[in-house]
Amino acid sequence: MSHKNKKILIIGSSGLVGGNLLAFSSRYPLLTIPTFHLSIPDTFQKTGLHLDITNPNALREILGTVQPDCVVNLSCMEVVRCENEPDRAHQLQVTGVKDLAVVCKEYNIRLIHLSSDMVYSGEKGSPYTLKDEPDPVSVYGRTKLAGERALQEVLDNFVIVRSALVLGKGRFRIGGFLDWMIKRIARQEKLPLFSDQLRTPIIVDDLIALIFALAESSFTGTLLAGGAEGLSRVEMGEKLFTAMGSSKKLINPISMDSIISSVPLQRDLRLDNSKIKEVVGREGFTDIDDYFLRGVKSVFDGFPRQI
Secondary structure, three states: OOOOOOEEEEEOOOOHHHHHHHHHHHHOOOEEEEEEOOOOOHHHOOOOEEOOOOOHHHHHHHHHHHOOOEEEEOOOOOHHHHHHOHHHHHHHHHHHHHHHHHHHHHOOOEEEEEEEHHHOOOOOOOOEOOOOOOOOOOHHHHHHHHHHHHHHHHOOOEEEEEEOOEEOOOOOOOOOHHHHHHHHHHOOOOEEEEOOOEEOOEEHHHHHHHHHHHHOOOOOEEEEEOOOOOEEHHHHHHHHHHHHOOOOOOEEEEOHHHOOOOOOOOOEOOEOOHHHHHHHOOOOOOOHHHHHHHHHHHHHHOOOOOO
16 A cells, blocks of 8 residues: 555645645655646646635535545635735635635545735734734735635634745746746846845745645644745845846845835735744754755756646
8 A cells, every 4th residue: 555645635736836735745655636726737637636616516526525634725816816806806715715614624624724924914013923913905915814714713623824925936837936036037137126025935845845744733723934034025036146146237126115006015024933833843944045056057947837
């Protein structure tokens, strides 16, 4: 019998986190079953499943058939799209999450739900802890928080992971902050980067490791998943150029007040990661400089799009 006897169903496999979770799954003694909302990549034609989280009948059918030990919900809408389509954002990130929790309870399935640092306003001025009351300012943040609360009303065996900005390579499509920077650098285009917005970016490898650890853990509750450093977008860009051994002349520092944004901007979304390190037994997370140095050789060869 295979040692991969615990089954994990992934909802939202085509995104940045989902694609990397599939790419790294062979490192862990778990059987990973991916689901995709739209098209299934060629690599997963035989193992991938179609699933729309907003369809409760489909949720019940797939979870009842697969009978996973754990579901990892990575589904979400883009931040800007949430502002433009608030009803759809609510349907996906609140109603869909509640329906998923109901089915998980029905089949006694553990649920790991990926939320966001954007459930906070960014006005505190120091790293957020679990003692801080969420106060979102965007449709994205409000619906992510409402989804958390809907889940908690229904389910006992869950973990909500409020993730910081994720740095990593897109696996199925270009997406995320790192891919955006690489694309502009390859075209020798200026990078307009905020100098006055702080995040605690987490490397995607670390976030994946946390998710797999929590899948096998008995912990229930909410956790904050941020990296080790509080950085501005400018500082993240500077680290990438340093790893490349290149001039930083393409970086164009801008302030949040200098632009008109369709989404409310948050100034300081740093997260205190002490609790999640305690829960999973980790002393720290990957250093961004080291991550960029390891990956920089393949930057202009193109990040992998297929697993």
